[in-house]
Amino acid sequence: xxxxxxxxxxxxxxxxxxxxxxxxxxxxxxxxxxxxxxxxxxxxxxxxxxxxxxxxxxxxxxxxxxxxxxxxxxxxxxxxxxxxxxxxxxxxxxxxxxxxxxxxxxxxxxxxxxxxxxxxxxxxxxxxxxxxxxxxxxxxxxxxxxxxxxxxxxxxxxxxxxxxxxxxxxxxxxxxxxxxxxxxxxxxxxxxxxxxxxxxxxxxxxxxxxxxxxxxxxxxxxxxxxxxxxxxxxxxxxxxxxxxxxxxxxxxxxxxxxxxxxxxxxxxxxxxxxxxxxxxxxxxxxxxxxxxxxxxxxxxxxxxxxxxxxxxxxxxxxxxxxxxxxxxxxxxxxxxxxxxxxxxxxxxxxxxxxxxxxxxxxxxxxxxxxxxxxxxxxxxxxxxxxxxxxxxx
Ligand SMILES: Cc1ncc(COP(=O)(O)O)c(C=O)c1O
Numbered sequence: 278x279x280x281x282x283x284x285x286x287x288x289x290x291x292x293x294x295x296x297x298x299x300x301x302x303x304x305x306x307x308x309x310x311x312x313x314x315x316x317x318x319x320x321x322x323x324x325x326x327x328x329x330x331x332x333x334x335x336x337x338x339x340x341x342x343x344x345x346x347x348x349x350x351x352x353x354x355x356x357x358x359x360x361x362x363x364x365x366x367x368x369x370x371x372x373x374x375x376x377x378x379x380x381x382x383x384x385x386x387x388x389x390x391x392x393x394x395x396x397x398x399x400x401x402x403x404x405x406x407x408x409x410x411x412x413x414x415x416x417x418x419x420x421x422x423x424x425x426x427x428x429x430x431x432x433x434x435x436x437x438x439x440x441x442x443x444x445x446x447x448x449x450x451x452x453x454x455x456x457x458x459x460x461x462x463x464x465x466x467x468x469x470x471x472x473x474x475x476x477x478x479x480x481x482x483x484x485x486x487x488x489x490x491x492x493x494x495x496x497x498x499x500x501x502x503x504x505x506x507x508x509x510x511x512x513x514x515x516x517x518x519x520x521x522x523x524x525x526x527x528x529x530x531x532x533x534x535x536x537x538x539x540x541x542x543x544x545x546x547x548x549x550x551x552x553x554x555x556x557x558x559x560x561x562x563x564x565x566x567x568x569x570x571x572x573x574x575x576x577x578x579x580x581x582x583x584x585x586x587x588x589x590x591x592x593x594x595x596x597x598x599x600x601x602x603x604x605x606x607x608x609x610x611x612x613x614x615x616x617x618x619x620x621x622x623x624x625x626x627x628x629x630x631x632x633x634x635x636x637x638x639x640x641x642x643x644x645x646x647x648x649x650x651x652x653x654x655x656x657x658x659x660x661x662x663x664x665x666x667x668x669x670x
Contacts, residue, residue, distance in 0.1 A: 296323020
């Protein structure tokens with residue numbers, strides 16, 4: 278008999294009942310160090326006092342009001358995002374998938390309004406992940422995601438990640454945009470080198486294309502800059518955001534330049550929930566903390582400390598791990614064993630990690646993790662790696 282919850286997830290037998298900073302507490306009382314943070318969602322850890330206050334204060338006043346009316350919290354969050362980024366304008370969504378939908382619509386509408394209705398093709402790359410909607414799976418294009426769900430939304434050209442020649446050759450008159458994650462998350466924590474991101478920006482400028490960045494996973498302080506593309510010193514035309522911006526409350530956004538957003542006039546897009554007072558009150562509280570340069574400096578210091586510890590961990594377990602990669606507090610441990618075995622052994626040792634593609638275990642801790650917690654988490658990963666090693670003997 279089918280379970281009452283549609284069985285689309287393979288769930289670990291863990292029942293968390295409470296979160297406290299970097300810690301998750303299981304129903305049986307066990308305490309886990311959370312290096313997954315809800316897959317890069319709990320950017321400020323669990324139950325951060327500033328977020329709890331923002332949410333509960335807003336909950337006392339007004340939960341929801343339609344986008345038919347002015348929403349001051351939404352205006353405040355948009356103003357903060359515009360002040361802190363390349364963007365001139367913001368649309369709020371509830372998830373990364375919805376941000377992908379709008380990014381695709383925005384790019385197509387841009388070219389339609391410019392008198393180029395045929396410029397509908399968006400170039401994307403292998404290993405990418407942009408959500409599970411029809412546009413999201415068509416954009417990523419991997420067989421695992423699209424099989425059985427056709428006919429797919431047309432208009433995406435999938436290229437091999439890192440194949441520059443293929444990229445140049447793929448640009449014809451139908452191409453209107455390039456969509457890329459500055460650091461691939463689901464694809465196995467693969468940072469696009471700064472010079473490649475710069476090269477993509479240059480290519481888009483030369484050919485007159487829109488550059489769309491998917492910073493759903495790598496944005497909001499995760500790499501040690503407010504947004505990952507800042508490391509390369511470039512700016513996109515359109516950017517997808519979600520996950521960390523709500524700190525655990527469902528919230529996403531599409532940020533854009535005035536030019537790229539020029540087709541999105543009244544009535545061209547909308548959302549019932551997107552940008553409601555509760556979500557935006559929390560989003561403002563997240564931005565107040567994460568956009569502070571002193572906070573980001575601390576993220577970079579913690580990232581350096583974690584990286585050093587993980588290099589030692591990898592060196593100590595050459596039969597389990599191959600290498601460490603990533604950016605900031607978005608780290609991948611490339612494994613020589615099946616990643617889920619490391620993740621499962623971690624559960625036994627009280628540490629939460631997340632598997633990704635390309636044989637990688639992902640570490641995406643709260644940006645507020647302390648040095649002591651990092652040391653303890655890596656100790657626990659050390660025990661987990663010992664346990665995996667024993668099964669290999
Ligand atoms: C890069 C990227 N884009 C889009 C998405 C989809 O976001 P959501 O699950 O919030 O719809 C994800 C989710 O993991 C992601 O990592």
